Amino acid sequence: MGKERVDTGAGNGASLHHSVLDALGLEITAGTLAPGDGLTLDGIQERFGVSRTVARETMRLLESMGLVVSRRRVGITVQPPDSWHVYDPRVIWWRLAGPGRDTQLRSLTELRIAVEPLAAAAAAREATTHQRERLLQLAVEMRALGESGRLDPFMDLDIEMHSLLLRASGNEMFVALTDVVSAVLRGRTQLGLMPHRPVPEALDLHDEVARAVAAGEHEAAETAMRRLLAEVRDAMAPIRPRKP
Amino acid sequence: MGKERVDTGAGNGASLHHSVLDALGLEITAGTLAPGDGLTLDGIQERFGVSRTVARETMRLLESMGLVVSRRRVGITVQPPDSWHVYDPRVIWWRLAGPGRDTQLRSLTELRIAVEPLAAAAAAREATTHQRERLLQLAVEMRALGESGRLDPFMDLDIEMHSLLLRASGNEMFVALTDVVSAVLRGRTQLGLMPHRPVPEALDLHDEVARAVAAGEHEAAETAMRRLLAEVRDAMAPIRPRKP
DNA sequence: CCTCACTGAAAGGTGTTACCAATGGTGGGG
DNA sequence: CCCCACCATTGGTAACACCTTTCAGTGAGG
Structure with a gap:
């Protein structure tokens, strides 16, 4: 396999896009990815070794939590904390795990x-x-x-x-x-x-x-x-x- | 600011999967699609005339709101109200629009x-x-x-x-x-x-x-x-x- | 010479199709 | 009655065409 798979260790039950979602969700809520920072689908693909489809589905999920917005030509932009859906259990979980x-x-x-x-x-x-x-x-x-x-x-x-x-x-x-x-x-x-x-x-x-x-x-x-x-x-x- | 160009409608809001999401979200929250009911990607594709990708992304969104779960082979299953993410603004909106x-x-x-x-x-x-x-x-x-x-x-x-x-x-x-x-x-x-x-x-x-x-x-x-x-x-x- | 508007190309998300892999329910055979 | 093969259905990958948005280059006018 030429592609290196990023495995979160959980393995079973954790579908592929889930690990990518977790990683990015943690980084954004932790502030490692600051508001205004840009992401590209190509970047996600390359960094996690996933296909475009998975990268897109992950972005949709992140967008549905208010962590990013995706606009044409400009790419995917990390959103500031006040637009996060802080009642989403996953967001709460990430923030409790971070700083x-x-x-x-x-x-x-x-x-x-x-x-x-x-x-x-x-x-x-x-x-x-x-x-x-x-x-x-x-x-x-x-x-x-x-x-x-x-x-x-x-x-x-x-x-x-x-x-x-x-x-x-x-x-x-x-x-x-x-x-x-x-x-x-x-x-x-x-x-x-x-x-x-x-x-x-x-x-x-x-x-x-x-x-x-x-x-x-x-x-x-x-x-x-x-x-x-x-x-x-x-x-x-x-x-x-x-x-x- | 400074931009006086008027976007068509809400601009970014009307992407394709959004209308599918809206339709299904409304039906589930209204009870037209009862808990336990099954959905298939093919069904979505055919019914809304969209591609598989769009159907899948829509399902992911619905899943992220707790309205459905998607399991291999068994298909996509509508979830009961107590697993819905009732703090999600879209869920609130759909329920306010329904019965x-x-x-x-x-x-x-x-x-x-x-x-x-x-x-x-x-x-x-x-x-x-x-x-x-x-x-x-x-x-x-x-x-x-x-x-x-x-x-x-x-x-x-x-x-x-x-x-x-x-x-x-x-x-x-x-x-x-x-x-x-x-x-x-x-x-x-x-x-x-x-x-x-x-x-x-x-x-x-x-x-x-x-x-x-x-x-x-x-x-x-x-x-x-x-x-x-x-x-x-x-x-x-x-x-x-x-x-x- | 400077400013501004137009234009066209590049960039990057959006959507489509085709294909293979994994999985678990179903039904037939032993 | 139990086991196993089949296959329907979701999960994932790849390649491609399209469309919108942005930005730089260009040329006209002051």
């Missing part, structure tokens, strides 16, 4: 503070019996794991609980944020922003949220969730503010 | 209630002097137009004000919701959910938000925006609840 991680985490946390209290309130109104039961069960398990300091399984339950609340809210816009919230929770743990042992207040508040939702007390659920997230935000404060 | 419009509008309004108060608070902290001035100016203009009952230009100012607040918040996740909020405001007016003349309370509240943000009083801005959106939600109540 913009703490900025991203900060914005996402503020989004959580906005959305999750209302989602909890809605869940208190709309959740099924099964969901309410699972919620209470999760709170119990979280306390056990949290008090024994096993962070990773604790994170898994934390993710499940917040996802469940979003899903139970019945609002599709909230449901769609499940991946976002999961990414934040995972990133927070992996960034070392969690204490070695979850603080008792957090455990109590999770418990309070679960019970309020299960009991259908939507106002209590909302304020409990609000306090829980205030706790989260305060725990995050130590990161450098990074004000431009 | 899911009121459900969509309701979810989006709940999202606004979650996000905009916090965005207003953040704007009160972060906005530039220029943005604060523009905000006050907008409130004055809105009152004039609102009291004279000219709904369409009123809507334009309304959109500008809410967009400005989101932008001024400095949170990229909030900024990215500009299109969403604009779509809601536009859809609300076009759906006839607005009174012929904006109620005085709404005008007062817009004024209050603008002044609080301009003065940097973030708590006042937040509560004013919250009351404003409560007003919006109540005005929306007459639509049928549609409880599944």
Whole structure:
């Protein structure tokens, strides 16, 4: 084979254009490819050893995420961050993997503070019996794991609980944020922003949220969730503010 | 600037695959193509009279929005609504144009209630002097137009004000919701959910938000925006609840 | 001599066709 | 009942014609 294939290592499931997409998406979101920089299909072909079709499909995908625009004669131009589709899970993923991680985490946390209290309130109104039961069960398990300091399984339950609340809210816009919230929770743990042992207040508040939702007390659920997230935000404060 | 040449139509917007994408996107989001339904590239080619390349690129775009998945041999399968990327502006647009419009509008309004108060608070902290001035100016203009009952230009100012607040918040996740909020405001007016003349309370509240943000009083801005959106939600109540 | 508008060629994305590779469901044969 | 070959269908490559946009060169007019 004359052409050197760039393999991301994943191999199975990762179709060819996907690896190219990943590489370019990472570079753009990381700023290695700055806004205004130009790309050409020929350049993509040569650099990744792919055909024109794959290069084009990749560009379309990038364009559909707002990372580039493609104009005739002028080529493909990298777009500035404010035209990126920051709700696209892939964009979030790339940014969490790159240097913009703490900025991203900060914005996402503020989004959580906005959305999750209302989602909890809605869940208190709309959740099924099964969901309410699972919620209470999760709170119990979280306390056990949290008090024994096993962070990773604790994170898994934390993710499940917040996802469940979003899903139970019945609002599709909230449901769609499940991946976002999961990414934040995972990133927070992996960034070392969690204490070695979850603080008792957090455990109590999770418990309070679960019970309020299960009991259908939507106002209590909302304020409990609000306090829980205030706790989260305060725990995050130590990161450098990074004000431009 | 300086270019006075007028492009045909929207210029770049009307490429070939775009119309195919639009047609299929509309059909899927409208439910005409039900989840589980299959598509084939040949079918697309034949139906729209396009080449294989265009058909494939269209499928990639649809796949990137979570509307379909494409697996070897098994074909392209329409996905259920809960895997759609509902924050993608095109998906929002299609759903607002189809039968899911009121459900969509309701979810989006709940999202606004979650996000905009916090965005207003953040704007009160972060906005530039220029943005604060523009905000006050907008409130004055809105009152004039609102009291004279000219709904369409009123809507334009309304959109500008809410967009400005989101932008001024400095949170990229909030900024990215500009299109969403604009779509809601536009859809609300076009759906006839607005009174012929904006109620005085709404005008007062817009004024209050603008002044609080301009003065940097973030708590006042937040509560004013919250009351404003409560007003919006109540005005929306007459639509049928549609409880599944 | 300088400025501006026209023109034509080059560049690069857009779309088409043909072809081969990989894959997994289907059905026939043992 | 199980296994295997077939083949439909998507994934990927290559070569080509087309069309729009840009830019440089050129010539006319001030």
